[in-house]
Amino acid sequence: MNKQLYVWHKGKPVEAIIRNYSEQDFDGLIEAQRLSFPPPFPEELLWNKEQLREHVALFREGALCAEVDDRIVGSMTGLIVDISEYGHSHSWETVTDNGYIRNHRPDGNTLYVVDICIIPEYRKTGLGKWLMQSMYETVVQLQLDRLLGGGRMPGYGTKSQEATPQQYVEKVLTGEWSDPVISFLLRCGRVPVGIAENYLQDEESLNHAVIMEWRNPFRASAAK
Template sequence: MSGPAGEVKVRILSKEDIASIIRLQQESFPHMAKEGTIWNEHHLKSHIQIFPEGQFVAEFEGVIVGSSSSLIVTLRPGYAQHTYTQITGAGMFTTHDPKGDSLYGADVSTHPEMRRLGIATALYDARRKLAIRLNLRRIIAGARLFNYCEYAQEMSAEEYAKKVVAEELSDPVLSFQLKNGFRFIKILPNYLRDSRSLNYAAFIEWKNPEYKTK
């Protein structure tokens, strides 16, 4: 991805990147860092060991400005309720299933000074290419309802999400993912400890248009 200020490159995460990713997480999610719900060194080492090709970093002028983490899962039934801890093996990706049918987006982070420059979109594009290359049926994730705390007294989490889908409200996480081709499925309560979303997430899905039945 090129722009007037330079070029952003997306590549696979390496062990040498771990300290940079931890700093990026702390700067990208300060309230979650205080709550202890960001990646630590042991998480990232496990991701690299278990599913290296699913871990991406975005670099700008040699500096890591974005990252994304993912694993492969199979949900039975296909839209089963789950929590972040359950689906990611408490963040360790021990639930990764190489024979699964869904790429699960566990995390996307962009440095706060580098947002709205297409970095997250580039990371999502890398995920889509991976899902297509591995012939996975879809990409799924739990989208934190980032602004729900500001509306919780007025409406339920489901009502909030539906208003975001209808573009009556804007949410920095869910609105972005909807614009990137995902669709809202349902609400996941008690998904992740997060004061902004009051622990709610939106189950979202992108179907691989090139998927071939196995």
């Protein structure tokens, strides 16, 4: 994939590229993650080069980055799984092979999102939505049933005394509360289908995630 487009940044259009990443991009990808996920997000959960080599080798179609002025400002990574093997209460470590994706199954039915990030400077430019849209196109191209992934709930930690994780998501859906990650995924067309406990070491989310999907509208089996 190599997609050229414009996004609005600081009040003016700037040219951006969404493409598959390669080994030459690894330093830039790691730096983008560092900027996107500052403490208290665990540093050991940021990409390392061995993980990135597996992404490129096993499923290059699911290894995307966003680039502006020759700088990587975001990325998105996925793998293919048979989701019936995991259900909706899985952990990130289990379903992504701890980020190494060695459990990638080309014969699976679901493109699972391992990670998506945009550095703070380029958030609200639309690049995150363009990365997601590009991954939807990969779902359609490969004739998969759906895209699925766990969304962080960074606002939940401050509301945990008032609501269960499910109640928190319901309040976000009604507009009573706001959550930056869940709201972003909703704007991208994702739909909540479950809650995963102990999904990922994540202090702000109290380790919870909301499992959200996008169904391939061109696959009848995806509607089941």
